[in-house]
Amino acid sequence: MTQLSADVAEKLARIELLCLDVDGVLTDGKLYYTSNGEELKAFYTQDGSALKRLQANQVTLAIISGRSSAMVRRRAAELGIVHLYEGSEDKLPALRELSSITGIDVANMAHVGDDIADIALFEAVGCALSVADAHPEVRARADWVASLPGGKGAVRELADAIVLHKNAAARAEHSG
Numbered sequence: 001m002t003q004l005s006a007d008v009a010e011k012l013a014r015i016e017l018l019c020l021d022v023d024g025v026l027t028d029g030k031l032y033y034t035s036n037g038e039e040l041k042a043f044y045t046q047d048g049s050a051l052k053r054l055q056a057n058q059v060t061l062a063i064i065s066g067r068s069s070a071m072v073r074r075r076a077a078e079l080g081i082v083h084l085y086e087g088s089e090d091k092l093p094a095l096r097e098l099s100s101i102t103g104i105d106v107a108n109m110a111h112v113g114d115d116i117a118d119i120a121l122f123e124a125v126g127c128a129l130s131v132a133d134a135h136p137e138v139r140a141r142a143d144w145v146a147s148l149p150g151g152k153g154a155v156r157e158l159a160d161a162i163v164l165h166k167n168a169a170a171r172a173e174h175s176g
């Protein structure tokens with residue numbers, strides 16, 4: 001596992017809510033259209049198990065997607081994600097609502113994004129996370145960028161790192 005700076009490790013340990021973009025983060029960003037005009041996306045199984053482990057470690061999950069899709073609603077239901085916002089280019093109002101519903105301060109939230117629309121959320125949350133194949137401007141503004149691309153293990157990598165650093169910080173608190 002990549003050695004993280006103390007600053008990033010501390011930010012990961014503080015995360016109480018992880019907010020996820022869909023296209024390019026939970027998927028590889030490709031949209032497939034059937035001849036019926038239906039939209040298809042592919043999700044990565046190991047991201048799902050890592051996200052369930054995060055929830056087991058008391059991290060709340062949310063999805064804020066610029067697009068709207070029945071497949072996303074189905075994937076969110078499978079993962080037990082109840083906070084789902086879709087179909088809005090401006091993602092900030094969703095983040096504010098999320099904070100008031102959950103009572104979790106935005107400083108204790110992280111957002112994983114890959115595109116320009118995610119930058120506004122990066123500036124609001126305590127921890128900005130991105131994926132290897134994100135837009136260069138987005139990567140440049142992230143606190144930490146996964147070594148793997150979106151839809152191919154990036155979310156698993158980020159989720160595993162959050163669990164690891166939360167557990168390490170909890171152990172340090174107990175022994176201290």
Ligand SMILES: [Mg+2]
Nearest residue numbers: 021023024115
């Ligand atoms: Mg995206």
